[in-house]
Amino acid sequence: MTAILEVAGLRKSFGGVTVADGIDFVLERGAMHCLIGPNGAGKSSFFRLILGEHAPDAGRILFAGDDITALRSFQRIRRGISVKFQVPGIFKALSVRQNLEVAFQHHLHGQSLSATTRAMLEFAGLEHEADLQAGVLSHGQQQWLEIAMAVGVEPQLLLLDEPTAGMSPDETRKTGEMLHDLNDRGITILAVEHDMAFVEQISRRVTVLHFGSIFAEGTIAEIIDHPGVQEIYLGTADV
Numbered sequence: 001m002t003a004i005l006e007v008a009g010l011r012k013s014f015g016g017v018t019v020a021d022g023i024d025f026v027l028e029r030g031a032m033h034c035l036i037g038p039n040g041a042g043k044s045s046f047f048r049l050i051l052g053e054h055a056p057d058a059g060r061i062l063f064a065g066d067d068i069t070a071l072r073s074f075q076r077i078r079r080g081i082s083v084k085f086q087v088p089g090i091f092k093a094l095s096v097r098q099n100l101e102v103a104f105q106h107h108l109h110g111q112s113l114s115a116t117t118r119a120m121l122e123f124a125g126l127e128h129e130a131d132l133q134a135g136v137l138s139h140g141q142q143q144w145l146e147i148a149m150a151v152g153v154e155p156q157l158l159l160l161d162e163p164t165a166g167m168s169p170d171e172t173r174k175t176g177e178m179l180h181d182l183n184d185r186g187i188t189i190l191a192v193e194h195d196m197a198f199v200e201q202i203s204r205r206v207t208v209l210h211f212g213s214i215f216a217e218g219t220i221a222e223i224i225d226h227p228g229v230q231e232i233y234l235g236t237a238d239v
C-alpha cells in the first residue's frame, strides 16, 4: 500500500491553545479511516490544517507524495482533497441542483457539469428533490447533498467532519453505504465520527486524537479494548 497523506511533526497553537502538538499520521491510499477523540481534541483543526485553512507553526504535510504544506487551500482542493465540515455548507435558498452546480462550476462546464450534477443527484438519492429549495430537505438529505457537493469534483481524498451528526439510525446506515460506494470507486475517506457503531460500519482502522496528539491507533477492536481510551472520554486519563 502507498500513503496518500503523510503528516509529520505538525504543530499549531492559537495563543495559549495548542490544537496540534506534533501530529505524525499516515493514511493509506484506498483506506476508510476514522478519527475519534473527545470534544476539543483538535479533530476539526487537524482537517483545517490538512486543507490549508490554518498554516502550521511546524511540520509537513505530504499529499500523494508531494509536499503541500505551503500550498493554499484552493491548490490543495485542485490536487484532489475535498472536505465536508460539520457546519452546514449548503445554500438553503438555492435549489438542490443549483447547490451542486455552484460546487462544481470551477471544475466542470457544459455537458460534463450537467452529467455530473445528474449523477450526484442520483448518488445522494435526491433526483425527485432536484428543483426544491435545499432548505426544505430533511437534515439527512442536506448532509447527503453536501457529501455529493464534495465528491462531484472526483477527489482522491475526502475528509468528513461528523457526517452523521443529528441523523436517525436509518440515515446513518444509508450514509455508511454511500461512503462504502465512494470508497469502492477509489476515494480514500478520513472521517471524524463520534458514533462508534458507525465507525465500525465504515472503518477498519481508527486513530484517537487527544490534546492535539495521536493517543492511540489500531483496529476498532483494539481501540475499544485500549485501557486509556475510555479514560480520556471520561476525562480521567493522565497523558
Ligand SMILES: Nc1ncnc2c1ncn2[C@@H]1O[C@H](COP(=O)(O)OP(=O)(O)OP(=O)(O)O)[C@@H](O)[C@H]1O
Binding pocket: 014, 017, 018, 019, 037, 038, 039, 040, 041, 042, 043, 044, 045, 046
Ligand atoms: N481559530 C481558533 N482560535 C482559537 N482557538 C481555537 C481555534 N480553533 C480551535 N480552537 C480551540 O482548539 C481546540 C480544538 O478545537 P477543535 O474544534 O479542533 O476540536 P474538535 O476535536 O474538533 O472538537 P469537537 O469534537 O467538539 O468538534 C478547542 O479548544 C477550540 O476551542
